[in-house]
Amino acid sequence: MSINSKRQLLIKWVRRYPLIALSVLAIAYLLGGFSSSDDSLVPQQVVITALYLFVGIVPLGFIIAFVVIGSISDAQSVRNKEKGGNLNYQDAFELPSEVMHGYKLALITDQPPTLTGLTGDKYLSDAQALCTTNPEHIPPVANCECGFYAYKELTDAQFERSINPGSFLLDVDLFGLGFTYKDGYRAETQLVNRLIKPRRCMRCKTLPAKVFVSTYKLSYTATAWWQWQIRCIVCSSSFKEKDKLSIEQMAQYLALKIT
Ligand SMILES: [Zn+2]
Ligand SMILES: [Zn+2]
Structure with missing residues (x-):
């Protein structure tokens, strides 16, 4: 497994963590961890301790994994740079004639739309x-x-x-x-x-994507710019005609196919 796919896997698990945490809470509740009566299935102290361990140790594990993966990939890129510095062209021209x-x-972004x-x-x-x-x-x-x-x-x-x-x-x-x-x-x-194109609307993430609309974005740097999104009929309905483009029109502006 490459370092990149390890990183991807880790991020996938980080995204799942809130769901797992909720399930753990639900299980703790069902086991009687939150009830003050003494006849619960598992002693309350055990459930609470397990919960503390879970909320403390798992994120710590994630942080350690990110640090380890980060430093491995840093070391890799330093090695790659050193190779480049020595002008080792051997793998640079691996595919001279292939597409x-x-x-x-x-x-x-922008009006008219431009690839950025x-x-x-x-x-x-x-x-x-x-x-x-x-x-x-x-x-x-x-x-x-x-x-x-x-x-x-x-x-x-x-x-x-x-x-x-x-x-x-x-x-x-x-x-x-x-x-x-x-x-x-x-x-x-x-x-x-x-x-x-994404299959679903970039705003509601539910309905099919049908129309390009331009929204005004304020950025952290001083400049603001127009950014295009593809949205469903509902999420694009409040836009003026001049801020909307059909898929065909967008394909023409960008001079490419949209599929
Ligand atoms: Zn250059
Ligand atoms: Zn929508």
């Missing part, structure tokens, strides 16, 4: 990467971070989307010079094949 197919996340990476870089559906740190670079450069990134596996991108619920999943092909890195690729040119 690097992958998945990634993007926001849709989670790092804030805007791009077209067919684009050449630019380096923001060094204009001399033709991305990807080995010891820099420039270039278009994509995950190899759809499941990795889907997991990241569960942490970034305002984003959309993109199916992309990368071309040109490419590096493989731990979970995917970093390359020169990117072609977005399609946007995989």
